[in-house]
Amino acid sequence: MMDLRIEKLVYGGDGLAHHDGRAVFVPLVLPGELVTAEPVEDKKKFIRARLKGIVEPSVERVAAPCPYFGRCGGCDYQHMAYEAQVRCKVEILRETLSRIGRIEWTGPITARLSPPFGYRNRAQWKIRANGGGASPELGYFESRSTRLCSVTECQVLSPLLAKSLPALRQALASEKSLASLDEVEIFADDASQSLLVSGSAARIKGPIAAVAESLRQALPETHSILVQDRRAATFELFGPGYITYAAGGHAYRVGHLSFFQINRFLIEELISTIIGDARGNLALDLYAGVGLFTVALAARYERVVGVESNLAAAKDLEFNLHQSGSHSTASRHATAESFLARWHERPDFVVLDPPRAGLAPQTVASLRKLAPPGIAYLSCDPSTLARDLAALIGGPAAPGPFQIQDIYLFDIFPQTYHMEVLARLQRRT
Secondary structure, eight states, X not given: OEEEEOXXXXXXXXXXXXXXXXXXXXXXXXXXXXXXXXXXXXXXXXXEEEEEEEEEOOTTBOOOSOTTBTTBSSOSOTTBOHHHHHHHHHHHHHHHHHHHHOOOOOSOEEEEOOOXXXXXXXXXXXXXXXGGGOOOEEEEEBTTSSSEEEOSOOTTBOHHHHHHHHHHHHHHHHXXXXXXXXXXXXXXXXXXXXXXXXXXXXXXXXXXXHHHHHHHHHOTTEEEEEEXXXXXXXXXXXXXXXXXXXXXXXXXXEETTOOOOSBTXXXXXXXXXXXXXXXXXXXXXXXXXXXXXXXXXXXXXXXXXXXXXXXXXXXXXXXHHHHTTOSSEEEEESOHHHHHHTOOSOOSEEEEOOOTXXXXXXXXXXXXXXXXXXXXXXXXXXXXXXXXXXXXXXXXSSBOSEEEEEEEXXXXXXXXXXXXXXXXEEEOO
């Protein structure tokens, strides 16, 4: 057992302390707290520990409203006042930019806040069978585990998803056709009236149509269902394959295999902050998804090209651009790096919203060569953002073509350590 003074929070949700010259990482703690902890992973340079007791609690510690907090792996920060969560995320972001990117950003990091609960429009629930003929259990994985934490409620879900959770639990208890499923993902539209439901199993036992019908009966708001049998490597669709999500004055088709922003409260503010008051001749949206930003750009630029590598999302992108009524837009099914390798016209503005891995080196090289006047880089991982920004802006000895204009932290995922960061860059003059 160790007595530890928590120094700060780090990306990933843990608190950092030191013991006998080694870093110790402890979950569920707050900066400044004195705690007792038990080692669970002892490495040469660091220790991972389990919280055993709080000797001196922080004044910012609050009672978590969720009865599963601390066991369920979905949330990390419910023991912390919401304002403190955001402040810690800003501090973590600034420290990450400095440590990984050697970027000493002294300007403000503007936080865009969300209601701290009821924000998620998408949920992914795991299903596990119980022994002795008991009903399958539904929930999330425990923290750092593949053990199921069975839940009957979830504080961060939007109203329709919160309603769907107990309904699906009840169906699992009564409908044998659902017994083979091991995962269900549901996505709700902006009005919280329609659901996109996807079920998955290692192997579907019985007719897949019976699975789909049971899901539809359990979740009557369902608009479309996709069922996957992973062993057979097959998908079967029941319905149109999409729902429509309205945001920023536009309607977006979102299919089963496409990504869309998860926080229903911040989508429009995200669009408006990224686009800003920019106008011009040509804009590129290089990780366009279904076109959330591409469609909005079309109202400001004479020409817009949306680029998306995921085939399902690329089809939604093409449809959404056509439905927007703009004749100045085009979609490309390609990776950002392969598209830029063939593109030689300098755009006025580029939007980047890459996956967690960030930008490929070839993409960074192409952007440096094209040197557009403005870039909006939206990132879900501060570490890869810091790496990529360092490559784009360079250092004192070798400045790159860009400089940071401003940085925003969108709290897309309250109660968790995750953050969405928007860095707006401008070409050096």
